[in-house]
Amino acid sequence: xxxxxxxxxxxxxxxxxxxxxxxxxxxxxxxxxxxxxxxxxxxxxxxxxxxxxxxxxxxxxxxxxxxxxxxxxxxxxxxxxxxxxxxxxxxxxxxxxxxxxxxxxxxxxxxxxxxxxxxxxxxxxxxxxxxxxxxxxxxxxxxxxxxxxxxxxxxxxxxxxxxxxxxxxxxxxxxxxxxxxxxxxxxxxxxxxxxxxxxxxxxxxxxxxxxxxxxxxxxxxxxxxxxxxxxxxxxxxxxxxxxxxxxxxxxxxxxxxxxxxxxxxxxxxxxxxxxxxxxxxxxxxxxxxxxxxxxxxxxxxxxxxxxxxxxxxxxxxxxxxxxxxxxxxxxxxxxxxxxxxxxxxxxxxxxxxxxxxxxxxxxxxxxxxxxxxxxxxxxxxxxxxxxxxxxxxxxxxxxxxxxxxxxxxxxxxxxxxxxxxxxxxxxxxxxxxxxxxxxxxxxxxxxxxxxxxxxxxxxxxxxxxxxxxxxxxxxxxxxxxxxxxxxxxxxxxxxx
Numbered sequence: 001x002x003x004x005x006x007x008x009x010x011x012x013x014x015x016x017x018x019x020x021x022x023x024x025x026x027x028x029x030x031x032x033x034x035x036x037x038x039x040x041x042x043x044x045x046x047x048x049x050x051x052x053x054x055x056x057x058x059x060x061x062x063x064x065x066x067x068x069x070x071x072x073x074x075x076x077x078x079x080x081x082x083x084x085x086x087x088x089x090x091x092x093x094x095x096x097x098x099x100x101x102x103x104x105x106x107x108x109x110x111x112x113x114x115x116x117x118x119x120x121x122x123x124x125x126x127x128x129x130x131x132x133x134x135x136x137x138x139x140x141x142x143x144x145x146x147x148x149x150x151x152x153x154x155x156x157x158x159x160x161x162x163x164x165x166x167x168x169x170x171x172x173x174x175x176x177x178x179x180x181x182x183x184x185x186x187x188x189x190x191x192x193x194x195x196x197x198x199x200x201x202x203x204x205x206x207x208x209x210x211x212x213x214x215x216x217x218x219x220x221x222x223x224x225x226x227x228x229x230x231x232x233x234x235x236x237x238x239x240x241x242x243x244x245x246x247x248x249x250x251x252x253x254x255x256x257x258x259x260x261x262x263x264x265x266x267x268x269x270x271x272x273x274x275x276x277x278x279x280x281x282x283x284x285x286x287x288x289x290x291x292x293x294x295x296x297x298x299x300x301x302x303x304x305x306x307x308x309x310x311x312x313x314x315x316x317x318x319x320x321x322x323x324x325x326x327x328x329x330x331x332x333x334x335x336x337x338x339x340x341x342x343x344x345x346x347x348x349x350x351x352x353x354x355x356x357x358x359x360x361x362x363x364x365x366x367x368x369x370x371x372x373x374x375x376x377x378x379x380x381x382x383x384x385x386x387x388x389x390x391x392x393x394x395x396x397x398x399x400x401x402x403x404x405x406x407x408x409x410x411x412x413x414x415x416x417x418x419x420x421x422x423x424x425x426x427x428x429x430x431x432x433x434x435x436x437x438x439x440x441x442x443x444x445x446x447x448x449x450x451x452x453x454x455x456x457x458x459x460x461x462x463x464x465x466x467x468x469x470x471x472x473x474x475x476x477x478x479x480x481x482x483x484x485x486x487x488x489x490x491x492x493x494x495x496x
Contacts, residue, residue, distance in 0.1 A: 023179045024172070024438070030415070031422045035432040045426070046462065048450040049434045051227075051394040053301030057455040061300060061361050063090060063354045064343045068305075070094035071339055072104045087353040097339060104339075107332035111324060112139025112309075116342045120309055123345035124291070128273040136312045136320065139333045139341060142303075143257050143294035146310035148177050149323060150253055150290045154218040155183035163210050165203065165220040165250070169196075169397065169439035169447070171227045186210045186217060187440060192399065195389050196229035198222075198237045200244070207248060219251040220244070225258040225269065228439050228449040230392025232267045238275040242287055251288040251315075258393040260298030263370035266392060273313070289313040295340040297394065299365040307337030307344070369394070372452045372459060379463040383470045397436065397449050403477040418446040424473055429465040 013021070028050075035045045047055065054060065066086050069076070071094045076082045100115045101108050111117065117134035124132040140146040155162045155178065163184040166174045170187075178185045188206040190196045207217050222241060224233045233241075245252045254272040262269050273291060276284050295307030312320055327333075347362075348355040373391035380388040385401035402417050410420035418435040425448075426432050436447025454462045 019180050019182055023176045029434075029438060030419055031426055031432055031435065034423060034426055038426065038430070044430045045432050046430060046454065046465075047432045048454060049432045051297065051451055051453070052303050053297075053394070053453050054303065056451070056453040057458075058301045058365065058453065059361075060302065061358065061365075063087075063348055063358045064300065064302070064340060066090040066354075067093045067097075067343060068104075068336060068339050071097055072336075074098060089348060089352045089354050093343070097342065101335060101338075104335050106335065108139075108335060108338065110327040110330070110332060111137070112333050113335075113338050113342075116338050119342050119346045120293075120311070124273065124311060128271055128277060130273050130277040132311055136315070138310050138312070138323065138327060139338050140308040140310065141306040141333050141337060142296060143255070143292045143308035143310075144173050145306075145333075146290075146292050146308050147173060147253065147255065149326065150219070150251070150310065151177045151181055151183070152326070153319065153323065154251060155181040158182045161215045162218045163215040164253075165206055165217060167198075167222060167226070169226075169228055169436065169441055170221070171223060171255070172438050174221055175440070183218075184210075184215050186215065189442065190226070190229060190231070192389065192442075192445075196226060196231040196397075198233060198241075200237075200240045203241075203244060207244075217248065217250055219253055221253045221255060222272075223255040223258075224272075225262060225393045227255075227258060227393050228395045228397040228434075228436075228447075229389065230395055230397065231389070232262060232269055232392070234267060235270050235275055235278075238270060238272055239279055242272065242276055242279060242283055242289075245289075246283045246287045251290065254289055254291045257292060257294040257297050259293070260366065261369065261393045263366075263373050263392060266390070273311075276313075286314060288315055290315070293344075295337065295344050298344070299362040300340065300344055301365070302340050305337045305340045306334055307340040308333075309341060368456055369452060372454065372456060375459055376450070376452050376463065379467065383467065384474055386470070391452050394451050394453060395449050396452060397439075397447055399436075400446050400448065402446055403474060403480075405480040406473070406477040409477070416446075418448055421446070421473065422448050425466070425469050428472060429469040431462070431465060431469075 032049055038045055067090050070086060070090060077091050077094065101113050114134060116139060117137045120137050121132035121134045138146065151164065154164060161184060163186040164178050165186045165188055168187045168189045175185050186206050188202040191199050210217050222233065225231065242252065252272060256271055259269045272289060276287065291311045293309050295305055296303040348358045376396050377388050377391045380386050380396060380398045386398050388396055388398035400421060402421065406420060407417045410417040413420065416435060416437040418437050422433050422435045434449045439449065441447050
């Protein structure tokens with residue numbers, strides 16, 4: 001009878017999946033949670049911690065929203081009260097979409113609409129000169145969902161010690177997902193002093209080191225343009241990556257979601273597929289490549305619509321069937337995201353009624369992003385102890401040299417020094433950024449990531465807030481009386 005009254009809940013910390021507990025995602029970590037608390041208490045927060053363009057005021061492109069509106073409310077196309085409100089090409093596009101997917105509220109195939117997958121395949125062939133098969137394309141709820149599918153198939157579980165090579169710094173989607181699926185992250189470091197350049201020796205050393213510890217490298221991730229670093233890979237670097245993947249039998253995960261976010265004199269974006277075609281031969285025929293794209297970045301900035309895609313090149317047909325099965329568990333990717341993807345890969349062209357407006361809005365967004373990238377980079381490089389490689393993608397990732405007292409304070413508080421910096425930036429200036437430790441960084445260096453998305457009319461004030469905080473922070477900790485020697489006794493703390 002006593003056992004009948006004993007409450008034994010299933011969901012306690014010692015009973016849930018321990019891989020969940022090991023998973024860390026600092027983009028929504030301590031600083032983000034502190035920012036939410038600040039909002040609840042009535043404070044102001046400028047969220048530059050996440051690449052969320054429309055959350056910081058970017059205006060949606062008109063043509064895309066017109067097509068979505070018509071797909072959502074098709075009666076508008078036939079109601080004379082709304083005649084002339086929508087351009088003819090938007091009406092044609094909406095009718096075309098609805099000819100296959102009968103409603104915005106209907107399921108599609110679990111891989112996504114065939115019509116949209118055909119458009120994605122045509123886009124990839126135009127861009128790269130390499131044919132694409134819509135049967136090898138999956139539409140997903142954002143590119144993150146596509147990445148997770150790829151990692152799920154590459155990581156077989158704890159008994160196998162499967163590893164994924166990931167650039168450091170990296171987007172924490174990779175470290176979090178690898179941990180969640182029971183894999184091992186194999187880091188290869190980018191060279192900050194070489195504009196976050198790729199060093200192939202770092203990759204070959206990482207592979208050799210992993211195998212020395214009986215870790216089985218299964219895939220290699222690159223992010224091009226980089227997140228958080230913003231760099232573009234060269235054609236030679238991409239060719240080397242593809243060759244290594246072919247030689248080492250690794251699947252290449254080509255994260256190319258920022259391909260439209262290249263500014264000014266930066267080297268142009270080149271896709272892995274384009275380089276693969278140039279290499280040809282066995283490398284083209286045999287290297288397994290997953291290519292990712294999204295509607296969340298570029299000029300669209302449609303993060304909330306969750307439109308993503310992955311193309312599976314040289315992936316075994318039986319494995320693709322298993323991916324189809326996995327996708328089927330979720331029934332269908334969201335339909336508004338598929339509409340957005342169809343517009344991303346097949347925008348208005350010269351001669352279309354909406355072309356001039358589309359092109360003027362698109363180029364205006366990208367030109368504004370370039371100006372903001374340049375302004376934020378310049379402002380950060382003027383600060384004491386701060387150096388910042390030219391901002392790219394949607395981010396700046398400055399390195400900060402912190403006073404010893406600040407480092408000691410962080411260690412006493414049990415946080416990374418860059419977390420301390422970002423928390424105090426939030427408290428002093430109301431700006432939420434992401435600490436560099438969440439992306440990975442060389443030992444003894446500290447960074448933070450901020451987006452370049454603050455609107456131009458607020459940019460000067462934003463920069464002044466950072467400047468005022470940084471001057472306050474540096475003066476505060478430099479003025480402290482600090483024993484800069486670490487206490488190497490039992491506490492391992494600095495003595496303040």
